[in-house]
Amino acid sequence: MAGEALDGAPLVRARGLRKDFGGFTAVDGIDFEVRRGEVFGFLGPNGAGKTSTMRMVGCVSPSTGGTLEVLGLDPSSDGPAIRSRLGVVPQEDNLDTELSVWDNFIVYGRYFGLPRAVIKERAEELLDFARLTERRHDRVDPLSGGMKRRLTIARALVNEPEMVLLDEPTTGLDPQARHLLWDRLYGLKRQGVTLILTTHYMDEAEQLCDRLVVMDEGRIVDEGSPRQLIERHVTAEVVELRFAEPELQAKAEPVATEVADRYEALADRLLLYTDDGDATRRALADRGVEALTELTRRASLEDVFLVLTGRTLDD
Amino acid sequence: MSALVVRALERELLVYARTWRGNVFTSFIQPLLFLGAMGLGLGGLVDDAGGAAGTDYLVFVAPGLLAASALLSSAGESLWGVMGGVKWMGQFNSMVATAMVPGDVYGGLVLSTGVRSFIAAVPFLVVATLFGGVTSWLAPLALVPTVLVAMVGSAVLSAYSVTKQDDSTFPIIMRLGIIPLFLFSGTFFPVEQLPDAVRPVVWISPLWHGVEATRDATAGGVDGVTALHIAVLAAVLAAAVPMGVRGFTRRLTP
Numbered sequence: 001m002a003g004e005a006l007d008g009a010p011l012v013r014a015r016g017l018r019k020d021f022g023g024f025t026a027v028d029g030i031d032f033e034v035r036r037g038e039v040f041g042f043l044g045p046n047g048a049g050k051t052s053t054m055r056m057v058g059c060v061s062p063s064t065g066g067t068l069e070v071l072g073l074d075p076s077s078d079g080p081a082i083r084s085r086l087g088v089v090p091q092e093d094n095l096d097t098e099l100s101v102w103d104n105f106i107v108y109g110r111y112f113g114l115p116r117a118v119i120k121e122r123a124e125e126l127l128d129f130a131r132l133t134e135r136r137h138d139r140v141d142p143l144s145g146g147m148k149r150r151l152t153i154a155r156a157l158v159n160e161p162e163m164v165l166l167d168e169p170t171t172g173l174d175p176q177a178r179h180l181l182w183d184r185l186y187g188l189k190r191q192g193v194t195l196i197l198t199t200h201y202m203d204e205a206e207q208l209c210d211r212l213v214v215m216d217e218g219r220i221v222d223e224g225s226p227r228q229l230i231e232r233h234v235t236a237e238v239v240e241l242r243f244a245e246p247e248l249q250a251k252a253e254p255v256a257t258e259v260a261d262r263y264e265a266l267a268d269r270l271l272l273y274t275d276d277g278d279a280t281r282r283a284l285a286d287r288g289v290e291a292l293t294e295l296t297r298r299a300s301l302e303d304v305f306l307v308l309t310g311r312t313l314d315d
Numbered sequence: 316m317s318a319l320v321v322r323a324l325e326r327e328l329l330v331y332a333r334t335w336r337g338n339v340f341t342s343f344i345q346p347l348l349f350l351g352a353m354g355l356g357l358g359g360l361v362d363d364a365g366g367a368a369g370t371d372y373l374v375f376v377a378p379g380l381l382a383a384s385a386l387l388s389s390a391g392e393s394l395w396g397v398m399g400g401v402k403w404m405g406q407f408n409s410m411v412a413t414a415m416v417p418g419d420v421y422g423g424l425v426l427s428t429g430v431r432s433f434i435a436a437v438p439f440l441v442v443a444t445l446f447g448g449v450t451s452w453l454a455p456l457a458l459v460p461t462v463l464v465a466m467v468g469s470a471v472l473s474a475y476s477v478t479k480q481d482d483s484t485f486p487i488i489m490r491l492g493i494i495p496l497f498l499f500s501g502t503f504f505p506v507e508q509l510p511d512a513v514r515p516v517v518w519i520s521p522l523w524h525g526v527e528a529t530r531d532a533t534a535g536g537v538d539g540v541t542a543l544h545i546a547v548l549a550a551v552l553a554a555a556v557p558m559g560v561r562g563f564t565r566r567l568t569p
Contacts, residue, residue, distance in 0.1 A: 021569070060411055060568045080317065084414035094405030096326070098334050107329060110322040111413035159413070 011036055011071055011163050011194055012057055018065030019052045026052035028218035029066060034163075034196055039189055041212035042198040043205045043301060045311070048215040050198035051091060054167050057196065058088050071162065084112050087161035087193075091168045093152045097141040101132055104140060104155055112159040122158055129184065130154035146177030153184065164188065166197040170204060182207055202301035214301075216309045226301055233307045234299040235261050237277040239284075241270040241291040252289045259283035264306055271306070273299065316418035316560065323415060323423020324430070331431060341391065342435040346384040347442060350377060353503065354448055367505060370450075370534060377448030378457060378529040379502035381439055385432040385461045386522050389468035390493045392428055394485040397476040400424075401566055408567060417563040421477075425469045425552075425559070432465030433458060440533075449533045457532035463548040464525035470552055471521075474559035477566045496522045501530075521551050 010033035019027040027049040034040045042050040055061035057070055059079040068075055070082045096104050105126060109119030127133045130150040140148065149169070156164060169185070170178040185208060189195060199205050205212055206226045213223040222229060239260070243249040249270055256263040259280050260272035270291075274280040277296030284291075306312055331338065350373075358372035367375040400407035400420070410420050436458055443449050476485065499509070500522035506514055517523050528544035531537045 058412055060408075062568065080414045080416060083412060086412075088409075088412035090405075090408065090412070092405055094409040096330065096406055097404060098330055100333075103329060103333070107326045108409070108413070110325055111319065111410055111415050113319060113322065113414055 009036075009072065010034055010069075012196070013069040014053075014057075014066065015068075016066030017053070017056065017063055017068050019049070019056060019061065020064045025218055027056070027063075030213075030215075030218075030220045032213055032220065032223065034194065036162075036194055037189075037192050038210040039185075039195040039197065039208050041196075041205045041209035042215050043200070043202065043209075043212050043305065044198075044215035045200055045305075047217075049218040050215055051167055053215075054165050054196070054198055058086060058165050059083050060088075084159060085162050087156035087159065087164035089153050089156050089164065089166040089169060091171065093148045095140045095148060095152060095155070098139065100137055100139055101127070101143075101151060102136045104151065105158055108155045109158040114159065119158060122160070126154040126157055129157070129187070131180075144177075146173050146180065149173060149177070149181060150184065153181070157188075161193070163194040163196065166195060168198055168200070170199075170201065178204075202305070205301050212301075214305060214308055216305075216311075221308045222304075229301060229304045230299050232304075234303045235273040236275045236299060237273075237280075238297055238299050238303055239272040239274060239277050239280050240293075240295050240297065241272065241284075241289075242268065242293045243270070244292045248290075252284075252291070255284065255287050255289050259287070262307075264303075266312065271303070273303070316422045317414075317416055319415045320419040320422035320426070323410065323419045324426045325423075326410070327423050327427030328430060331427065338388075338431075341388050342384075342431065343438060345387075346380055346435070346439050349380050349384070350439070350443060350446070350448070353380065354443075354446065371447070373443075373446060373448040374450055374534050375505075375530070376503060377443040377446075378533040379500075379526045381436055381443070381457060381533075382461050382464050382525040382529040383497045383500065383502045383522060384439070385436065385465040385525070386468045386493065387497060388435065389428045389432065389465040390472055390489060392431075393424070393469045393472035394476045394488060395482060397424070397473045398479070398482050398485075401477060402481075407563075411567045417567040418560040420567065421473065421559045421563040422556075424473055425466050425556070428469035429462045429466040433462050436461045443533070451533055451535035451537075453535070453537050454533045456537065457529045460525045460528035460532070460545055460548060463545065463552065464522060467521045467525075467548055467552050467555065470555035470559055474555055474562045477559070477562040496520050501526045521548055524548050 012034040014030060014032050016029045016031065017027060018029050042053060044050050056063050056068060059070065059075040059082050062076060071085055073082050075082060096107060099107065102123060105123035106119055127136055132147060132151060135143065170181050185195060197208065209226060211225055213220045224232065252270060253265060256270060256272050260274045262273045264271040272280055281294060353376045354373035361367055361372035366372060407420050411417050440454060440457065499517060500520045506517050524544040524547045528541050531541040
């Protein structure tokens with residue numbers, strides 16, 4: 001069929017993609033491809049250009065440069081056709097809060113031109129998916145943050161999308177609600193739905209993403225699986241040292257170069273990158289470095305980001 | 316705008332149906348209070364003094380209130396309601412993430428304001444008729460200009476409010492725009508009472524055209540001029556819609 005992405009062809013293909021708002025460049029010429037069935041992530045701090053990129057892929061924001069193809073179609077001319085095959089979960093829940101949970105499904109399904117009977121059938125399943133069956137007649141307003149989030153995600157599935165865009169899906173949720181959401185997203189992945197998500201949580205990116213790009217200041221700084229990125233840029237382990245006084249941390253820095261492959265000095269701690277945390281800690285003790293707290297952990301995407309940009313994700 | 320505009324209208328009407336208690340005062344009770352105070356209370360004095368434009372004051376003021384109330388309720392929905400949809404609640408953003416386009420959201424809003432004004436106008440007409448404020452069998456025709464006034468108000472004001480980042484200018488629009496229109500568009504007294512120099516200003520008021528056409532229908536006097544008034548309203552609506560579509564497109568798909 002014309003315009004249909006062939007199997008194996010990427011669902012999203014961006015080349016030199018740009019987004020300028022007046023004089024401000026939000027996305028500064030990025031290349032990426034998203035393949036069918038994968039979970040693809042944009043990792044980066046706030047303001048990195050993740051949301052602007054998502055909005056272009058979601059065909060609600062025209063690009064100002066480069067080329068973009070979504071589901072084999074051109075967003076500038078085929079926006080409604082593309083959007084009718086996408087599910088969109090924005091950063092802020094924008095549910096109809098005066099309406100009931102059930103009505104939210106009905107109203108939203110109608111935006112895709114779906115017949116009521118079809119929407120009702122799907123809404124039953126999606127209520128179950130979102131674990132909101134008991135709350136179906138309740139208004140949305142008083143629901144908890146986690147429930148609203150699950151409803152927003154479930155609502156985005158009412159048109160049985162081939163690809164779901166999730167912008168910061170778990171921001172603002174408590175750990176239990178996050179894990180429940182991740183579980184729901186795994187479920188979608190198992191069903192073969194392609195997911196694109198943005199996050200500034202490295203644990204979320206590591207948990208969910210098959211492949212991701214690290215974004216900073218509108219550019220992509222690297223791309224790969226979480227494991228590949230960690231192996232490429234950092235050592236297997238990280239020793240974190242916190243000191244009682246900043247001067248003690250400054251004094252420890254020269255030692256750090258001797259006992260670790262590399263180190264990063266943050267405002268409140270020293271990070272030592274090493275393939276053997278225990279050996280590094282013994283070497284530190286031998287050289288008389290005394291930290292207030294010391295811990296060895298696996299290297300994470302947070303470390304990758306730090307190495308790539310010199311900044312932490314929270315900055 | 317696409318065929319899905321009716322789906323946006325459905326949404327607006329469903330929200331209206333679910334929140335009707337909050338709308339019942341501005342849509343139904345407030346116009347009836349005006350009718351009681353102006354038509355019966357003030358009307359007694361006016362009629363003792365010789366009446367307005369040669370008729371009972373109630374007959375004069377009822378159509379004016381009908382059309383003017385349509386503008387008043389559409390103003391609130393189109394100013395604060397639009398800000399809610401694009402910013403405070405953000406539902407309009409969720410609507411354009413679907414097969415719909417921004418023009419559908421705008422069109423649904425304007426159409427729903429028309430439907431809502433229709434729903435409010437029918438009981439008003441019935442009550443006005445019971446009190447003797449309606450003297451023509453053609454009175455149901457008054458629904459046409461009334462609905463058009465509401466749609467013009469919605470089309471123009473939401474095209475404006477969608478360009479704003481917050482609601483700080485909205486009270487000024489109400490006080491310096493809508494309320495003067497409400498008072499001086501031939502609603503409560505004939506425009507002939509105004510100084511000659513001011514009268515041409517009233518002619519550009521869409522509400523004045525709406526009031527005149529509504530009055531022609533309820534008080535008897537439907538003629539070619541009535542059609543002309545309606546044509547003016549339709550023309551203002553037609554001129555506002557492209558602006559609204561552009562404004563909604565810029566705001567919702569930046």
